[in-house]
Amino acid sequence: MIVCGINFSLGWILIASSYNVIQLFIGRALTAAFFIILSILSLLCNIFFVQESPEWLLLKNRKEAAHISLLRIRGLRQETIEFQKEFTEMRNCNEVANNSEMPRNCQPDVILSTENEKESSPSWNVRNKLRRIQKTTVLPEVWKPFVILNLYFLLQQFSGLYVIITYAVDMIQRIDIMIDPFFITVIVGVVQLVGNVITTFCSMR
Numbered sequence: 001m002i003v004c005g006i007n008f009s010l011g012w013i014l015i016a017s018s019y020n021v022i023q024l025f026i027g028r029a030l031t032a033a034f035f036i037i038l039s040i041l042s043l044l045c046n047i048f049f050v051q052e053s054p055e056w057l058l059l060k061n062r063k064e065a066a067h068i069s070l071l072r073i074r075g076l077r078q079e080t081i082e083f084q085k086e087f088t089e090m091r092n093c094n095e096v097a098n099n100s101e102m103p104r105n106c107q108p109d110v111i112l113s114t115e116n117e118k119e120s121s122p123s124w125n126v127r128n129k130l131r132r133i134q135k136t137t138v139l140p141e142v143w144k145p146f147v148i149l150n151l152y153f154l155l156q157q158f159s160g161l162y163v164i165i166t167y168a169v170d171m172i173q174r175i176d177i178m179i180d181p182f183f184i185t186v187i188v189g190v191v192q193l194v195g196n197v198i199t200t201f202c203s204m205r
Contacts, residue, residue, distance in 0.1 A: 009193035013186055054087070058094040066090070164188070 054073070057066035070087055071077070136142055164171070168188055172181035 009189055009196055013189040013193065054090055055094070058090055063091070161192070165192070 051069050051072065052065075054066040054070040057063075057069055067087060070083070070090070071079075074083060076083060165185075165188060168185045169181040172179075172184050177184070
């Protein structure tokens with residue numbers, strides 16, 4: 001969402017700086033074409049440069065590659081106790097997927113999935129899926145991003161940013177500022193663009 005704000009700011013600058021329909025159309029077309037190219041480049045980078053997940057590599061019996069992949073995902077240069085525990089659980093659950101016997105250290109979700117395979121009742125499957133969804137939603141790595149994202153949307157909407165941008169020209173004309181209101185609107189868009197870029201880079205940490 002933060003990255004999408006950059007697209008919005010650039011489009012707003014081009015639209016606010018347009019003085020006729022042709023410039024308006026060209027500005028919209030340039031903005032759309034520019035970010036279509038970025039989307040295609042992102043897709044190609046994901047295809048050729050993003051590594052496979054550790055679970056998939058373990059399913060392919062590539063344990064060393066899975067070990068390296070998990071290290072990179074966790075941002076670690078060397079193993080920690082938590083990392084060893086997580087990787088061991090992944091390997092044990094991979095054994096559950098390949099063998100009928102269940103190891104002792106397998107995760108509870110995998111135990112539930114093996115029990116589901118044994119049960120043929122549709123009502124049991126639905127009830128078990130709902131139970132797994134409930135357990136997943138109470139995990140900190142699930143509800144914390146959800147709360148943070150919704151809080152971000154709430155503060156963004158109630159800050160009045162989009163109202164000011166939409167009615168900037170009318171507001172400037174009513175307070176009798178001698179400067180061109182469209183020029184001031186462009187300045188507001190530039191400030192928003194710079195703020196979005198800074199926020200994007202800060203959010204990577």
